[in-house]
Each structure stands twice: as C-alpha cells, then as structure tokens.
C-alpha cells in the first residue's frame with residue numbers, strides 16, 4: 733500500500749443524492765451494501781479473518797466545496813482505509829463538528845486505528861440518520877487513490893454518506909467502496 737499521509741486529505745467534492753433520486757443505482761448485492769443501516773465495520777468483519785483501520789489523516793480542516801452547506805467553521809476530518817485481510821475495501825471520510833470534540837463522553841480525537849463505528853453504534857445518544865449516495869468518476873481523486881492501491885478503476889466508484897445525530901449536531905460519514913470490495917461483493921454475492 734503506497735498511499736501516504738502526505739496526500740491527505742483525499743476527499744473529493746461531489747453531489748450526493750437520496751437513493752430515491754439517484755440515477756442508475758447499482759443492482760444488488762452492491763445496492764444493499766450502499767443502503768445498509770447498521771455498522772459497516774461489523775458487516776465487513778464477517779468477510780475476513782483480519783480487519784484493519786489505516787488512518788490516512790486527521791486534522792481540523794474546512795469542508796470541501798458544497799460538502800456542508802451553510803457551514804463555514806472547520807471540522808475534525810478523519811480519513812481512513814478499511815482493509816480486509818490486507819486488502820483495502822473502503823475509503824472513509826468523516827466530518828466531526830468542533831463542538832463535539834469537547835464532549836468528554838466521546839473521544840473522537842484519539843480513535844487511532846479503532847473503528848469509528850464502535851463508538852457511533854454503542855451509544856444511545858447517537859442516532860443514525862439519512863443515507864445519501866453518489867458515484868465517483870473514474871478520473872477523479874478517489875479513483876487515483878484506488879489506482880495507487882493497485883486497484884484499477886474500470887467503472888464509477890459508488891459511495892454513501894450517512895448522518896449521525898448527536899443532539900443538534902451531525903457527524904457526517906462518507907464511505908466509498910473500492911474496486912476490490914465491489915469485485916468480491918459481486919463475485920460472491922456477499923450480504
């Protein structure tokens with residue numbers, strides 16, 4: 733894996749759509765992964781012996797253009813790769829409002845290689861919200877990341893964005909399925 737923290741952030745600005753409004757959603761089983769409501773970490777762990785979170789970078793950053801409308805203050809941005817048995821399957825980018833960083837109930841700043849989902853899905857105060865979807869071009873920044881991971885991008889990369897409500901604040905988690913994930917999900921009809 734020859735990605736480095738030097739290229740962080742990798743995130744790419746895109747228009748997200750509600751699944752109902754999205755054109756040409758992929759067919760199942762990939763569609764089911766895009767719209768699954770539970771922890772992606774737990775879902776991925778069922779399909780490997782070794783699951784790993786690799787942090788590509790974490791920092792207070794301004795959102796990408798149009799990423800968080802009406803918001804100007806910086807967010808804590810965390811980008812990771814989720815790998816199954818050494819192969820990256822998912823690129824994830826999470827935006828955490830600064831006001832939540834002072835919330836001592838959740839230690840977002842020191843997650844390290846612990847999956848964020850283990851925190852988000854174990855608190856009754858964190859409420860999963862809507863899911864949006866998007867398809868990233870084969871010539872974009874995330875496609876370049878996949879290529880650098882020795883995963884040629886022959887088709888659009890599908891991703892989803894989920895909102896997690898904590899009080900009046902939202903954590904925004906986007907997850908893009910890399911070619912190897914799509915290949916295995918389709919080949920073995922993984923659920």
Ligand SMILES: C=C(O[C@@H]1C=C(C(=O)O)C=C[C@H]1O)C(=O)O
Nearest residue numbers: 771772773812824846847848849
């Ligand atoms: C939100 C979840 O956490 C996962 C882990 C992440 C991380 O550690 O940064 C980011 C996105 C998710 O794929 C989940 O498991 O559903």
